[in-house]
Amino acid sequence: MIKPIDRPVLLSGNFGELRATHFHSGIDIRTGGVEGLPVVCVKDGKVVRVSVSPTGYGRALYVEHEDGTTTVYGHLQRFNARITALVRQIQYEQESFKIDEEVRDRxxxxxxxxxxxxxxxxxxxxxxxxxxxVRNTRSEHTLNPLLFYKIRDSRIPVVRGVYLYRESASGCVGLVxxxxxxxxxxxxxxxxxxxIPAGKIGIAVFVTDYMNDSWNKLGIYRLGVVAGKDTLFAMQMDSCSFDQTCFINEIKDFDCYKKxxxxxxxFGNYQGQVMGVKNRNQGWITVGEDSIVPVKIDLKDINGNRATVTLTLKGKEAPVQEEQEVLRYDRSYSLDLSGATLDLEAGALSASVPKGMKIEKDTVSGRDIFVLSEKDVPLLKKARLSVAGEFDRKALICEVDRAGRKYPLATQWSEEGLVAEIGYLSRYTIxxxxQPPVISxxxxxxxGSLKFKIKDDFSGIATYRGEVNGRWCLFSYDPRYxxxxxxxxxxxxxxxxVNEVxxxxxxxxxxxxxxxxxxxx
Structure with missing residues (x-):
């Protein structure tokens, strides 16, 4: 397998690193801040899929190889002439800039x-x-491309912090x-x-990896935790499944990631659902009062550069905690809140959380704000939020941040009210x-191009179309600009x-x- 670009491979992102909503499924190869570098087929193969999208991978190619792998090339400026001709044909047939087409027979x-x-x-x-x-063609599991390429790297992973968490008697987890x-x-x-207070203790590590000739921050390849003589956690990023995307917040600390x-x-109840991750006793270290537990954290990048952290945990008397009502991670719920209903599946929460639902008022609109949690809690499975009432088709369920900014959700309208799927226990309103979109x-x-600016001030653009002299015309759309x-x-x-556009x-x-x-x- 040769390099997809004929230049030294320097990475701005590596495989499996933590992203906002997923594990990174490939590597991001730097191109020196320029576009238009030739991208080559890394080994003999057939293009089986082409996609063009305003978001995601943008212009992308999927090439299948006889050894059972498929390679994917994303964020492309353009395809070669032969593929471009086919893509344009498909776009005109479908009257759509955005396409995702299987072309195996072409x-x-x-x-x-x-x-x-x-x-x-x-x-x-x-x-x-x-x-x-690089993907396994049959399973579509992504494989770490650095298993196929050797990149010069002698830099040791940098550990920036160790964080300790404790599980309370009610099953809630807090940073101690x-x-x-x-x-x-x-x-x-x-x-x-x-x-630390005696009890069930979880370890987390703030770590950044780097490679030679690059200051881009990268994810870690291998991470292990040994407490006493027991390996409680082991992770090695050789492969990922798109089905495990929802478990990203089982591995990353959501609150820290926002910073x-x-x-x-x-540690975590569902970490075993992530490929390459194993934990014992859900990763918890049991620390008794006055007991001492030695802990070793081992971190490696894919080239074997290694960092280690050693420490001992000594249990002290834990403070008495008041009983509190909680939402358990292993139970399902249907909860009512002044006209709103939250339907939560078992396993949607990664851990139990305090039940903190209440109503506040939007100081601008006067509408109810449905507060589902005192702080934002990411969900491993989407929850269903429904709001009963008579609403017209211009109404939306929106997430509300602490500054009062509203972020509209994909909302279903019915005679009973509004329904949306939510990914967080957060704050929501209607x-x-x-206002129609603005076109300039x-x-x-x-x-030799014509350019139009299109913008919507709230719900977002759903469809866009360009016509010339009454016939559909291919327009590209870039929502970033x-x-x-x-x-x-x-x-x-x-x-x-004169043409009418x-x-x-x-x-x-x-x-x-x-x-x-x-x-x-």
Missing amino acids: QLIFHQGDTIAFSGNTGSSGGPHLHFE RRVALKQSANGRYTLGQLN KETVYRC AEDR FLGKFPD NLMRCSLKEPVFVSGQ KVIVEDRVGNKNELLVKVKK
């Missing part, structure tokens, strides 16, 4: 080293790079101690004795969107005359707008 066969595309920055990309994956660490030149960290800290939790013509540009763009070279334009945009609650401009080619 005989798009390439040899190792053939240029199949050019690197870019499309979709949900934060800067020019190539997203590259945080120990910040200074970087060690040899990767060895000795913390000595840490006094840009990559903290790996080495809001309405009665930015003009004709020297590169609220930009629709088409080329005057599209076949629906007529040379030497219409852009039609609709938001998620049906508000619609259109703009007609006349352009001479």
